Every structure is written in structure tokens, then in C-alpha cells.
Amino acid sequence: MKFNEWTIKDHYPEMALQDIQPISLRAYSLLNRNISALGPNEGAINLLGALEMLEALDYHFINFTQIEKGESPINQKHEAVAYLNRLGQLYFFTKSRFTKKYIPDSESHMPKVIEFISIRHKNTAHRSLDSPQKEPDEYRDRQAFTFLGATTRKFLGNEQYVFPNYNKDTNETEWFYFTPAIDHPIIMEQSYNLIEKIIKELLNNL
Structure with missing residues (x-):
């Protein structure tokens, strides 16, 4: 679909773009301010889908941070899981044919997403207990406990989620740490920069 078919x-x-918060709204403003020039270019639906992913990440992060003290931490955990699953969508956009057409080394621009994608694939997309991939029984049980909040802790005063990941090459469990308050701003900044680079390349190809 072409950009001139959308509003x-x-x-x-x-406001100047750099002053707009949250970053997901900044990305919409960036596209709005370039859409006339992009006009007949194809790829609008690809890019708009990515902006919706950023919007969803901000949504889940804001919900995560606004959960009142004293409320069950299970609600925060649900937001964290939803966040990581949306992150999976952003990962596949990053490595999509559309993105690589304009940014061939796109994955190198999104190191934080790449860092967490195994958490999404191995922990939040499904339980190893339900869909095993040759992991040991002990690992399947440990990973299942993650869904029950058994590996949640405080890090620098922030909620941190500790996820196990079975490394088939070493036959050992590796641990990944997701701290929304620290990691979300980095993910959003890297994502915005990638969107900005794509738009610049689209303009250069007019």
C-alpha cells in the first residue's frame, strides 16, 4: 500500500521531534511530517504495523509502571509477558524483507531486541513443558516455574524478571534478565532510530 492512501x-x-514522549507518538509524528514526500511509495502498511508495535510496547510498559503498590505482582508479570510477546513481532519486522531492503544490516541496529528474542521464543511464547524441544525434564520444570513468578526479584529498586534458557550446545541453563524500567527506553530508542533510517532510505529512493 502507498503512503498517500493513509492519514x-x-x-x-x-513540538520538535526530540521532545515528543512517549517515543511511539514521536514515531507517528515523524511519519506524518514525511508522508507527503513519501506519497506514492509502497510500504505504508509495513511501516504502520511497526509503529503499532511501538505503541503496544509503550502501552504495556505504562501499564506495568502504573500498577499500584500493594497490588498483586501477578498483574505486572502479565504485562511483562505481553510486552515480550509484542517484542517478538518487532523482531520479525526488523528481519523482514521490507526492512532489509532499505537497511540490510537491520538487526545490528536493534541489539536489545536481539538480546531478548530468545526469552520470547523460549519462555513467553510457550512453555517448554507444553512444547518441549529436546530440553531436559529438569529444565522444563524450572522454566515452567518462571511463569509462576518464582524468579522475580528487585534490581536497583526495579522489578526484574529472570528467565532460564537451555543452551543445546553446552547442555547448560543460561539466565537472561529483563528489567522493564531499564530496558524499555533502550528498546524504544533503538526502534525509533531504525524507523528513522528506513524513512530516510525511502525518501532517497523516490
Whole structure:
């Protein structure tokens, strides 16, 4: 689909892009301010889908941070799982044919997403207990406990999730650490920069 077939809202037309928060809204403003020039270019639906992914990441992060003290931590855990599953969508956009057409080394621009994608694939997309991939029984049980919050802790005053990942090459369990308050801003900044690079390449190819 072509860009001139869509209307994209700039929520803060008077603000400089770097001042717009959250970053997902900044990305919409960026596209709005370039959409006339992009006009007949194909790829609108590819890019708009990515912006919706960023919007969803901000949504889950904001929900995560606004959960009141004293409320069951299970609610935060649900938001964290939803966040990581959306991150999987962003990963596949990053390595998609569309993105690599304009940014061949796209994955190198998204190191934080790449860092966490195994968590999504191995822990939040499904339980090893339900869909084993030749992992040992002990690992399957340990990974299942992660869903029950058994490996949640505080890190620098922030909620941190500790995920096991079975390394088939070494036959050992590796541990990954997801701290939304620290990792989310990095993910969003890297994602915005990738979107900005794609738009620049689209403009260069007019």
C-alpha cells in the first residue's frame, strides 16, 4: 500500500521531534511530517504495523509502571509477558524483507531486541513443558516455574524478571534478565532510530 492512501496523525505538530514522549507518538509524528514526500511509495502498511508495535510496547510498559503498590505482582508479570510477546513481532519486522531492503544490516541496529528474542521464543511464547524441544525434564520444570513468578526479584529498586534458557550446545541453563524500567527506553530508542533510517532510505529512493 502507498503512503498517500493513509492519514497519520501528528499529536504534537508544534513540538520538535526530540521532545515528543512517549517515543511511539514521536514515531507517528515523524511519519506524518514525511508522508507527503513519501506519497506514492509502497510500504505504508509495513511501516504502520511497526509503529503499532511501538505503541503496544509503550502501552504495556505504562501499564506495568502504573500498577499500584500493594497490588498483586501477578498483574505486572502479565504485562511483562505481553510486552515480550509484542517484542517478538518487532523482531520479525526488523528481519523482514521490507526492512532489509532499505537497511540490510537491520538487526545490528536493534541489539536489545536481539538480546531478548530468545526469552520470547523460549519462555513467553510457550512453555517448554507444553512444547518441549529436546530440553531436559529438569529444565522444563524450572522454566515452567518462571511463569509462576518464582524468579522475580528487585534490581536497583526495579522489578526484574529472570528467565532460564537451555543452551543445546553446552547442555547448560543460561539466565537472561529483563528489567522493564531499564530496558524499555533502550528498546524504544533503538526502534525509533531504525524507523528513522528506513524513512530516510525511502525518501532517497523516490
